[in-house]
Amino acid sequence: MIVKVIADDCVGCETCVPECPVGAIVMKDDKAVIDQAKCTKCKKCIEVCPVEAIKAQD
Numbered sequence: 520m521i522v523k524v525i526a527d528d529c530v531g532c533e534t535c536v537p538e539c540p541v542g543a544i545v546m547k548d549d550k551a552v553i554d555q556a557k558c559t560k561c562k563k564c565i566e567v568c569p570v571e572a573i574k575a576q577d
Contacts, residue, residue, distance in 0.1 A: 521576055525573070
């Protein structure tokens with residue numbers, strides 16, 4: 520499983536950035552980007568995204 524930002528849906532609000540306990544989310548070109556090498560798949564970012572732009576995918 521990977522946790523992925525759907526770039527077309529991301530509004531750049533940055534709500535997810537401070538919620539990541541391992542600092543795996545950064546903003547690039549006003550969109551959230553998840554560093555898969557750091558991501559622990561805790562799904563906290565999915566829970567807080569107000570536009571449901573972050574999804575868990577197999």
